[in-house]
Amino acid sequence: MKKLSNCLKSYLFYEQILVLITIVSAFIPFLNPLVSYEGTNENMLFSIFADLGQIERYFESVLSSFSLFSKVLYVVMLLFYVGLVCYVCGLILIWAKAAGGKRSVFTGSVIFLMVYLVLFIVYFSINQELYHNGSDLVQSAADIWLQIPVGIYYHFILSLAVFVLALLGSGIDFKAVWYGMRLNWIHRFDGGVHPTPHKNTRSKPIEILPPQKRMIYPLLQHIGAICEPCVAVGDYVRLGQKIADSTAAVSAPIHASVSGTVVDICDWEHPTGNRIRSIIVENDFEDKRAECFQEACPDYRSKTPEELIAMIREAGIVGMGGTAFPTHLKLTSGLGRVDTLIVNAAECEPYLSSDHRVILESIDELTGGIEIVSYIMNTSRFYIGIENNKPDAISLLHKKLGKNRSRVIILKSKYPQGGEKQLVRAVTGRIIPSGKMPADVGCLVLNVDTIIAIYRAIVNGAPLMRRIVTVAGHGVERTGNVSVRIGTPFSAVLNYFGYLPSTRKLIMGGPMMGTAQYSLDAPVIKETSGLICMTKEQLALERDVSCIRCGSCVSACPMHLVPCYIAKYVKAENLEIVKKLHTGSCIECGCCSFACPAKIPLIQYMRIGKQKLKENKVEKEMI
Amino acid sequence: MSELVVSSSPHSKDHRTVSTIMGYVLVALFPATVGAVVYFGWSVLLIILISVGSCVLFEYLFNLLMKRKQTIYDCSAMVTGLLLALSMPPTVPLWLLPIGAFFAIVIVKQLFGGLGKNIFNPALSARIFLFLSFPRYMNHCWITPFDGVTVATPLEYLKNSSEKLVTITDKISIGDCFLGNTGGCIGETSALLLLLGGIFLLYKKVITWHIPVSFIGTVALVTLIFPRYSDISAVQYMLYHLCSGSLFMGAFFMATDYATSPVTPGGRLIYGAGCGLITILIRYFGGYLEGVSFAILLMNCFSVFLDTVTIPRNFGGERRVFRFGKTRD
Numbered sequence: 001m002k003k004l005s006n007c008l009k010s011y012l013f014y015e016q017i018l019v020l021i022t023i024v025s026a027f028i029p030f031l032n033p034l035v036s037y038e039g040t041n042e043n044m045l046f047s048i049f050a051d052l053g054q055i056e057r058y059f060e061s062v063l064s065s066f067s068l069f070s071k072v073l074y075v076v077m078l079l080f081y082v083g084l085v086c087y088v089c090g091l092i093l094i095w096a097k098a099a100g101g102k103r104s105v106f107t108g109s110v111i112f113l114m115v116y117l118v119l120f121i122v123y124f125s126i127n128q129e130l131y132h133n134g135s136d137l138v139q140s141a142a143d144i145w146l147q148i149p150v151g152i153y154y155h156f157i158l159s160l161a162v163f164v165l166a167l168l169g170s171g172i173d174f175k176a177v178w179y180g181m182r183l184n185w186i187h188r189f190d191g192g193v194h195p196t197p198h199k200n201t202r203s204k205p206i207e208i209l210p211p212q213k214r215m216i217y218p219l220l221q222h223i224g225a226i227c228e229p230c231v232a233v234g235d236y237v238r239l240g241q242k243i244a245d246s247t248a249a250v251s252a253p254i255h256a257s258v259s260g261t262v263v264d265i266c267d268w269e270h271p272t273g274n275r276i277r278s279i280i281v282e283n284d285f286e287d288k289r290a291e292c293f294q295e296a297c298p299d300y301r302s303k304t305p306e307e308l309i310a311m312i313r314e315a316g317i318v319g320m321g322g323t324a325f326p327t328h329l330k331l332t333s334g335l336g337r338v339d340t341l342i343v344n345a346a347e348c349e350p351y352l353s354s355d356h357r358v359i360l361e362s363i364d365e366l367t368g369g370i371e372i373v374s375y376i377m378n379t380s381r382f383y384i385g386i387e388n389n390k391p392d393a394i395s396l397l398h399k400k401l402g403k404n405r406s407r408v409i410i411l412k413s414k415y416p417q418g419g420e421k422q423l424v425r426a427v428t429g430r431i432i433p434s435g436k437m438p439a440d441v442g443c444l445v446l447n448v449d450t451i452i453a454i455y456r457a458i459v460n461g462a463p464l465m466r467r468i469v470t471v472a473g474h475g476v477e478r479t480g481n482v483s484v485r486i487g488t489p490f491s492a493v494l495n496y497f498g499y500l501p502s503t504r505k506l507i508m509g510g511p512m513m514g515t516a517q518y519s520l521d522a523p524v525i526k527e528t529s530g531l532i533c534m535t536k537e538q539l540a541l542e543r544d545v546s547c548i549r550c551g552s553c554v555s556a557c558p559m560h561l562v563p564c565y566i567a568k569y570v571k572a573e574n575l576e577i578v579k580k581l582h583t584g585s586c587i588e589c590g591c592c593s594f595a596c597p598a599k600i601p602l603i604q605y606m607r608i609g610k611q612k613l614k615e616n617k618v619e620k621e622m623i
Numbered sequence: 624m625s626e627l628v629v630s631s632s633p634h635s636k637d638h639r640t641v642s643t644i645m646g647y648v649l650v651a652l653f654p655a656t657v658g659a660v661v662y663f664g665w666s667v668l669l670i671i672l673i674s675v676g677s678c679v680l681f682e683y684l685f686n687l688l689m690k691r692k693q694t695i696y697d698c699s700a701m702v703t704g705l706l707l708a709l710s711m712p713p714t715v716p717l718w719l720l721p722i723g724a725f726f727a728i729v730i731v732k733q734l735f736g737g738l739g740k741n742i743f744n745p746a747l748s749a750r751i752f753l754f755l756s757f758p759r760y761m762n763h764c765w766i767t768p769f770d771g772v773t774v775a776t777p778l779e780y781l782k783n784s785s786e787k788l789v790t791i792t793d794k795i796s797i798g799d800c801f802l803g804n805t806g807g808c809i810g811e812t813s814a815l816l817l818l819l820g821g822i823f824l825l826y827k828k829v830i831t832w833h834i835p836v837s838f839i840g841t842v843a844l845v846t847l848i849f850p851r852y853s854d855i856s857a858v859q860y861m862l863y864h865l866c867s868g869s870l871f872m873g874a875f876f877m878a879t880d881y882a883t884s885p886v887t888p889g890g891r892l893i894y895g896a897g898c899g900l901i902t903i904l905i906r907y908f909g910g911y912l913e914g915v916s917f918a919i920l921l922m923n924c925f926s927v928f929l930d931t932v933t934i935p936r937n938f939g940g941e942r943r944v945f946r947f948g949k950t951r952d
Binding site: 514555 | 881884938940
């Protein structure tokens with residue numbers, strides 16, 4: 001019963017029914033114009049050759065007496081249909097060939113079908129012209145249909161039937177076609193932009209960066225409260241030892257990724273641009289493992305979900321996609337409410353390919369992690385949302401999942417496909433109400449790398465100590481993916497890839513949402529998914545002219561806002577209208593700034609607007 | 624290290640700028656321009672050159688005198704000049720063009736604040752200005768393509784149908800209307816060539832489908848349901864209305880002008896439908912033959928208002944309860 005009501009709630013169900021009705025109605029004579037004809041034309045009945053002769057005579061009369069326009073139209077139309085026939089045949093041949101089906105029958109039926117379709121349309125339009133020119137042959141409107149030879153109808157339907165039979169017998173992968181249709185029409189969200197992907201690093205295996213002499217552990221590597229150090233200067237720390245923790249609710253502990261001595265606890269450059277208190281450890285390169293490593297627990301089913309979530313918290317796991325929200329909070333808030341786990345493998349940011357490589361190289365850990373999370377959330381339904389620009393990862397997932405291959409939802413390559421709200425809409429069709437979390441619609445969205453970290457924390461007992469970083473851009477000699485111990489300074493990572501002094505902009509994360517860096521001393525933290533080095537040529541275009549009201553930002557906004565008007569009202573400081581234009585639901589994806597042809601920094605205006613609204617709210621509450 | 628640039632995201636932007644977009648519009652108008660030269664001879668080229676040249680010149684001089692940043696490189700003045708030239712009759716005296724260009728660039732566009740801030744479409748207002756001020760040169764001199772014989776436009780046949788018992792089909796065929804083999808403005812006679820340009824703009828995503836579809840669709844629907852010509856079928860009557868006058872030019876190039884049309888999808892649909900409705904009302908009941916220009920100028924006044932009443936519902940938001948201005952509670 002619950003299943004049925006869920007089914008009725010999902011829009012997919014209705015779309016499928018609609019498709020079914022459309023198809024069925026084509027077979028009802030009453031609804032189908034092709035078979036509603038009841039006249040006879042005995043001369044041409046069932047004879048292809050008679051048809052052809054008739055066509056010739058038709059064309060002779062047409063070419064001698066009709067207007068210039070009609071002649072041009074017929075020639076254009078014929079060329080168009082010949083082109084269409086070639087195109088469709090080619091397409092179908094490719095499909096049939098890939099599937100190893102009965103090609104000859106299939107192609108033949110398609111060609112016949114198309115030829116008769118062309119003939120039908122040519123006859124129809126000639127008859128129409130004859131009727132409007134007052135010819136004897138076509139006297140009434142009904143004659144337009146009646147004067148089309150019966151043979152055309154007959155053969156058309158016959159070839160249609162053959163075509164359908166051949167289609168069924170050709171072994172075409174209907175599932176693949178269905179995937180393609182879903183990709184464009186169902187698993188989608190409105191808005192978004194198409195930046196150049198630049199994913200050249202996706203074919204490069206993950207390398208391992210050797211640990212550095214001096215490691216820096218900022219006490220803030222997540223969204224939430226800053227941690228307090230649990231070690232003092234001069235202490236010896238071991239690999240995997242917890243060095244900082246917090247009692248605040250929204251927080252995650254931090255672990256040492258090398259063994260060595262704490263030399264200092266001071267303010268240090270942080271990738272977000274501030275200076276934040278950090279623990280600095282001098283590495284002794286011995287990698288002595290800590291005794292306080294969590295005990296490995298491969299038999300996770302013997303524990304309760306709450307115990308497993310506590311283990312995940314102790315391992316310091318945060319969202320690895322870029323937001324760095326503590327994962328244990330996400331899991332706790334979803335307990336008992338979540339019926340669908342969505343694995344975010346979209347990786348829509350240009351340049352980045354770390355998630356892609358992780359799927360290819362750690363597929364077993366990924367599937368294991370999905371099982372663990374499914375056990376924690378007590379649900380068996382999971383989907384993997386992945387963009388169609390990762391074909392090797394998709395086929396590997398298909399192979400690995402076997403019977404469950406339909407769990408892989410292929411999505412169109414479009415930014416921000418990996419945004420939580422957009423991903424939930426694209427994969428399940430559910431729309432998260434503004435101001436709510438995915439758990440409110442029964443979804444839990446976890447990044448690929450987060451799931452692998454969960455697997456390692458529970459099955460191996462290892463805390464979060466490494467991060468896959470994509471290094472790309474024109475500012476490095478070679479590009480690639482590298483597994484880095486958290487706490488390594490950017491300079492070490494970049495020098496490994498040959499950092500060039502021509503770099504003008506260093507971005508942590510992707511170019512759409514990442515943070516520009518002012519110093520190479522800042523360390524790799526839990527959310528560093530990439531380091532993009534841009535040279536002068538790659539820098540974004542400067543501001544050009546004033547708004548030309550083109551509406552690019554309106555059609556690009558995945559949250560369906562009107563950035564051009566919001567920017568105007570933010571400039572005018574009219575907060576009442578800024579609030580009414582739903583500025584608060586902006587996800588700061590940057591699509592509006594990207595799409596703007598006048599290069600107006602719309603996203604900054606949106607951020608200012610959000611900030612002012614927040615301040616305004618606080619002030620009101622104070623009063 | 625201090626050489627690193629720090630800025631807010633996004634760090635990469637689309638390569639499309641204002642001048643790219645205007646360049647696309649120029650490319651889209653290329654078929655109609657070539658068609659005009661083929662139909663009405665080389666003199667048309669002179670008209671186009673003078674119009675474009677004077678538009679660019681006025682923009683340059685205005686910016687120079689007002690000590691503003693030079694804006695002729697965004698190509699918008701060229702687009703205005705070309706649109707103005709294409710909406711002139713082929714017999715237009717050449718001295719009229721700089722007057723129109725001055726009105727378009729200086730009065731309608733720059734005095735309002737330049738590109739993006741004008742309320743009315745510059746080319747269209749200049750056309751109406753010339754049309755109302757110099758009717759002798761602008762309205763009574765339509766000639767046929769190729770041979771230059773004075774002729775009535777299809778719209779005159781459609782308008783005068785009740786008085787003169789002449790069937791339009793005897794004079795002009797739909798095909799000729801569609802291909803542009805009739806009397807009319809330089810670049811507006813050929814619906815086919817304008818349609819090609821419009822499809823190019825749609826393909827390049829310079830314009831969205833909303834305005835052309837609702838504009839042309841409204842005209843088609845009204846003429847199909849209420850034909851005013853009993854001699855020919857409703858479908859034929861509709862096709863004559865679609866292919867004659869400046870409907871395609873208006874729907875694809877004039878009404879979709881960024882600065883003067885709404886930005887929201889809903890606003891664009893209403894705007895297009897309004898343009899179509901006013902067009903057909905003027906064609907049916909108005910004192911003028913052609914209503915497209917007046918319709919678009921009238922709807923230009925409403926574009927910001929239409930934006931405010933059609934702000935889309937935000938993704939996952941409540942039903943839209945938005946109004947600009949003060950709330951009543």
